[in-house]
Amino acid sequence: MSRLPTCREMTDLFAAYLDGALPEDQAGVFREHLDRCAACVAYLESLKGVGRLARTAMVEDEVPAEVQAMAAALLARFRSS
């Protein structure tokens, strides 16, 4: 790929890039595009942000009472077997 990828083509490469799985020649033009395109930099950064937001949002504070009851009943059965 001698010409720089478009933003659309860049987007398709994001997952491989973030995973460190882009071949070196593709990684080179990828970084070159990033150097010139604030939108792609922001977009890439925001895709990492999605993981951060979801991790924070999905922290469970407590095991629900019915799950605790299930576990307690099961453990009592194990003890008596």
Added chain:
Amino acid sequence: MPLQDLSDADLVSLAQEGHGEAFGVLVTRHLSLFHRAAQRILGDPGDSQDALQDALIAMHTEIAKFQGMSAFSTWGYRITVNKALMLRRKRIRRREDAVEAFMPAFAEDGHHLDPAAILAWSSEAEAHALAEGRELRERVQVALGMLSDDQRAVFVLKDLEDWDTEAIAEHLGISRDLVRQRLHRARLALRGALQTFVARRAS
């Protein structure tokens, strides 16, 4: 010494000798870790409870064979993830994702159609969104619900549980490329679904 004060390793030894009480203390100590893994993968509370139950039964059966190569919590967590994935596969319901509306838009020349909207998701806006715990949580749950089961599993394992691509590919029996494809669509979708929520906190 009360059982509660024993280390995991000591409780494992007792449990392996058939000490049911010790097994109970051990599992209860890590129940929230196991439950969280099942809940993240399956989403549905009833399914999560079923997977957790399967996992606890498996742990009880397998504890005698547990070698102690890893921590008990790691071992139990792996079992729970496996049971959750198994349950997910068994479900007949195979949903397509419903995320087309949240895919990025490009001009004909392949450039971003609306760069301003992209730039509105700043690290500052993200920090504000993070501060709104309950609303953020609801938004994320709705967005996760729009993914297909396959996308959700990959996204959860990679971005929430921090597994590497190789391990996910192996666990799900798919190629690394397919893991990345599903992950990518999931991330794009979640980003699109959360865009207005985050961006309106930029100023």
